[in-house]
Amino acid sequence: MLKIGNLKITPPLVLAPMTGITDLPYRKLMRRFGAPLAFLEMINVRALSYKNKKSEVLLAFEQKDRPLGIQLLGREEKFILKALEIVHRLNLDIIDFNAACPVRKVVRRGEGASLLKEPKKLFNLLKLIRKNTSLPLSVKLRTGWEKNAINAPELGCLAQDAGVDCIFIHGRTREQFYTGQIDYETIRKVKKAVSLPVVASGNILSAPLAKKMLDETGCDGLLLARGALGNPWLLKEISTFLKNGALPKQPTLNKKIKVILEHLNEMINFYGEKRAIIIFRKFLSWYLKGTANACQFRNAAYKLKSKRELIDLLKLHFPAQAKLLK
Numbered sequence: 001m002l003k004i005g006n007l008k009i010t011p012p013l014v015l016a017p018m019t020g021i022t023d024l025p026y027r028k029l030m031r032r033f034g035a036p037l038a039f040l041e042m043i044n045v046r047a048l049s050y051k052n053k054k055s056e057v058l059l060a061f062e063q064k065d066r067p068l069g070i071q072l073l074g075r076e077e078k079f080i081l082k083a084l085e086i087v088h089r090l091n092l093d094i095i096d097f098n099a100a101c102p103v104r105k106v107v108r109r110g111e112g113a114s115l116l117k118e119p120k121k122l123f124n125l126l127k128l129i130r131k132n133t134s135l136p137l138s139v140k141l142r143t144g145w146e147k148n149a150i151n152a153p154e155l156g157c158l159a160q161d162a163g164v165d166c167i168f169i170h171g172r173t174r175e176q177f178y179t180g181q182i183d184y185e186t187i188r189k190v191k192k193a194v195s196l197p198v199v200a201s202g203n204i205l206s207a208p209l210a211k212k213m214l215d216e217t218g219c220d221g222l223l224l225a226r227g228a229l230g231n232p233w234l235l236k237e238i239s240t241f242l243k244n245g246a247l248p249k250q251p252t253l254n255k256k257i258k259v260i261l262e263h264l265n266e267m268i269n270f271y272g273e274k275r276a277i278i279i280f281r282k283f284l285s286w287y288l289k290g291t292a293n294a295c296q297f298r299n300a301a302y303k304l305k306s307k308r309e310l311i312d313l314l315k316l317h318f319p320a321q322a323k324l325l326k
């Protein structure tokens with residue numbers, strides 16, 4: 001069991017915050033597949049303070065969608081304090097502070113992964129948050145800014161001294177963005193350096209890779225990110241494999257199509273058809289990765305404009321499943 005402050009998470013799997021992905025429809029689906037802790041999409045404290053239409057969409061949740069966390073991005077104290085007031089009003093369950101986002105426009109503002117290069121500033125921000133919230137608090141780190149500047153063990157200790165309850169760590173540097181090998185060794189060093197729970201991220205794409213992360217790092221929990229895109233079955237696959245070493249059968253195409261329709265309908269209810277279809281195109285490609293003609297399918301999927309067109313495309317590619325596709 002993973003314990004973060006007063007939260008008990010079993011199995012110890014956390015749905016990672018992902019911009020453009022972990023919206024309410026996606027989380028609803030993942031909850032049905034057993035996600036025990038999820039996060040809203042990352043939100044900039046400045047945007048949160050100016051609460052506009054876009055932040056309203058980012059903040060939407062339902063009572064069943066719990067425990068639920070918010071990931072804050074920023075560096076300006078006054079906006080962080082304002083954001084905390086809003087978080088408390090929303091009555092969320094955990095706060096994560098982002099020191100991991102590698103995106104150029106974010107690091108240029110001195111936010112996200114840029115804070116890996118400013119340990120003292122990061123410490124002060126975490127201390128400020130700690131002082132102003134009693135919610136469980138985590139920080140999301142990367143191993144370091146670049147391969148010659150690995151400093152996550154030192155940052156983990158600082159975060160612990162600042163009073164955080166848990167370390168989330170993506171086992172790559174900022175320089176690596178989202179590709180390249182996972183640095184299991186540095187995650188292991190972080191775990192050794194702190195007495196806090198450590199939740200590891202990076203290439204949790206299958207149950208054996210999840211086990212590898214736990215075995216090689218001694219971490220307490222795992223953050224699921226790209227591995228679960230188009231594959232909500234991964235949660236069960238990992239928890240079963242960790243329990244008894246068995247790998248469940250891959251879902252059938254019928255099951256995949258039912259989940260596609262469930263996810264799509266949730267998206268349409270939430271965003272309206274036009275916007276939902278545009279956002280859903282990428283999910284469709286993920287769901288159908290590995291099926292026959294996946295590449296051809298993906299190209300066609302990117303032109304879809306309506307639910308009708310989407311259903312017709314599925315029928316065309318999967319005539320044997322036509323009964324499911326009314």
Ligand SMILES: Cc1cc2nc3c(=O)[nH]c(=O)nc-3n(C[C@H](O)[C@H](O)[C@H](O)COP(=O)(O)O)c2cc1C
Pocket residue numbers: 016017018019020021041042071098100101140170178201202203204205223224225226227
């Ligand atoms: C599309 C996308 C959006 C992401 N957005 C965020 C984010 O907003 N905050 C964050 O901490 N990590 C974000 N991540 C990083 C993931 O949480 C995770 O740490 C990373 O993808 C490594 O795990 P993986 O190799 O299993 O995907 C994002 C990743 C992807 C692919």
